[in-house]
Amino acid sequence: MKTCCVVTVDGSRARIMMIEDVWPEQAGPELKEVETLLNAENLVPDRALWSDKNNSNRGAADLPHGYDDHRQRHRQASLQHFANRIVNRLLVLAAAQRTDLILILAESKMLGFIRKAWAKRSACGLVIKDDPKHLSRLSPHELHHYLAREGLLPARHAPAGWRGRAAP
Numbered sequence: 001m002k003t004c005c006v007v008t009v010d011g012s013r014a015r016i017m018m019i020e021d022v023w024p025e026q027a028g029p030e031l032k033e034v035e036t037l038l039n040a041e042n043l044v045p046d047r048a049l050w051s052d053k054n055n056s057n058r059g060a061a062d063l064p065h066g067y068d069d070h071r072q073r074h075r076q077a078s079l080q081h082f083a084n085r086i087v088n089r090l091l092v093l094a095a096a097q098r099t100d101l102i103l104i105l106a107e108s109k110m111l112g113f114i115r116k117a118w119a120k121r122s123a124c125g126l127v128i129k130d131d132p133k134h135l136s137r138l139s140p141h142e143l144h145h146y147l148a149r150e151g152l153l154p155a156r157h158a159p160a161g162w163r164g165r166a167a168p
Helices: 071-097 108-119 140-149
Strands: 003-009 015-019 032-038 101-106 127-131
Touching: 003 071, 003 140, 015 071, 015 140, 032 071, 071 108, 071 140, 101 108
Parallel strands: 003 101, 101 127
Antiparallel strands: 003 015, 015 032
């Protein structure tokens, strides 16, 4: 049986879903959410992380000194750490489930961090396909339907011998 792992990522959460081939007499295949990873720092509002108080140091002409609190660098480090967590978890799941394909769907900025984290590790013969579209808010059923239309996953099918609902 082939196993596929689908991951949707935005800056705040990563949803890991799995799909397995099924026997013809079973309905499916079905995309099921296995795990959700959260980036807690992205869930906290900026006002809780950063102080917007004016600098009390005064320069010439009683104007405050400008300063840089390195917010942008901190945000990038947070996203890179989150990408590393995602890739580490994916490698563990892929090894445990004997995954044949990993499909990563993320917005372009987050995808860059994931690519950087993935480049540091051996892919162990796995195929990685990525799509820079922001699809993380779709339900597993909607996402499966979208990916089947794009030809990235097999479409769902009814079990063999199933005739549907009888006409009234």
